[in-house]
Amino acid sequence: MLAAYAGLGHHSDMWxxxxxxxxxxxAIACLAISVTAAGCxxxxxxxxxxxxxxxxxxxxxxxxxxxxxxxxLAQVGDRYAPNMAGPKExxxxxxxxxxxxxxxxxxxxxxxxxVDAGTPIALAQADPGDLMFFRLDTPDGRGRLTxxxxxxxxxxxxxxxxxxxxxxxxxxxxxxxxxxxxxMIGVSRLLPDPTxxxxxxKN
Numbered sequence: 001m002l003a004a005y006a007g008l009g010h011h012s013d014m015w016x017x018x019x020x021x022x023x024x025x026x027a028i029a030c031l032a033i034s035v036t037a038a039g040c041x042x043x044x045x046x047x048x049x050x051x052x053x054x055x056x057x058x059x060x061x062x063x064x065x066x067x068x069x070x071x072x073l074a075q076v077g078d079r080y081a082p083n084m085a086g087p088k089e090x091x092x093x094x095x096x097x098x099x100x101x102x103x104x105x106x107x108x109x110x111x112x113x114x115v116d117a118g119t120p121i122a123l124a125q126a127d128p129g130d131l132m133f134f135r136l137d138t139p140d141g142r143g144r145l146t147x148x149x150x151x152x153x154x155x156x157x158x159x160x161x162x163x164x165x166x167x168x169x170x171x172x173x174x175x176x177x178x179x180x181x182x183x184m185i186g187v188s189r190l191l192p193d194p195t196x197x198x199x200x201x202k203n
Contacts, residue, residue, distance in 0.1 A: 064103070065129035065191055072099040072149045072157040073172070080159050080168045085109065090170055092146045095159040096131060099149055100190075107190065114147055118188030126187045132156050132175070133185040145185060148173065156180075 061069065075095060078088050085094030085101075093111050100107035108114050118131055126132070130150045135143050148158030156175050162168025173180055 061128040062192070065127055067103045068099050068105070068191065069128040069149065069151045069157075071102045072096070073151050075099075075159075075170045076157060076172055078159075078170045080161055080163070080170070082161075090159040091161075092148065092159045095157065095170060096147055096149050099157075105191070111145065111147060115188065118190045121187050121189045123184070123187050125189075125193075126150055127189075127191075127193065128152055129191045131188040131190065132158075133188065134158070134180065134183045135185055136160075136183065150175075150187070 072095060075086070075090065075098070078086075078090060080091065081089035082091050083094070084090055086098040090098065093109060093114055096114065097107050097109050108117050114131060115133065121130070128150050132148045132150055134146050134148065136146050138144055146158065146160075148156040151157050151172070154174060154176055156173050157170065158173055159170045160168050175181070175184070
């Protein structure tokens with residue numbers, strides 16, 4: 001499984017770090033989803049969400065998780081810009097970093113550090129505020145990993161490269177759609193679960 005993702009990049013960077021790839025592999029193992037290396041295609045607009053494997057809606061989440069998700073949702077429509085973490089411009093990790101920081105939670109800024117910081121969980125265990133990792137198609141066929149934030153049982157918020165005419169910017173995405181199901185790599189938890197328990201140990 002690692003070999004299939006050895007060429008994934010984040011922006012122009014290659015992911016060669018072994019421990020990082022091991023963390024991605026753990027996240028992949030948590031999902032019973034077949035991730036396919038599809039050809040380049042445009043990102044679909046947000047449609048009407050269907051059924052989701054995630055079990056919590058935003059209204060059922062803890063207040064802590066609700067506030068993180070609401071901050072991310074409030075940025076929908078803002079511009080994508082590399083190396084930006086708000087306000088009004090974000091890259092993918094900048095958006096998740098901003099949503100956590102606005103609610104008093106420390107989250108690393110880099111993608112590798114965000115993967116390493118969390119505990120991989122199954123999609124069926126995911127709650128608003130958990131991080132979601134996806135494989136995006138790229139023109140060179142390598143693909144790259146990106147991160148978004150689960151907002152409710154059907155929706156994630158993600159900052160996609162490009163301008164508005166290219167479907168870029170901060171978007172709501174339907175995680176139950178075939179497009180995003182096929183590109184989902186894993187889910188990671190940093191916040192306590194809805195019962196108030198601490199995030200599970202990575203060991």
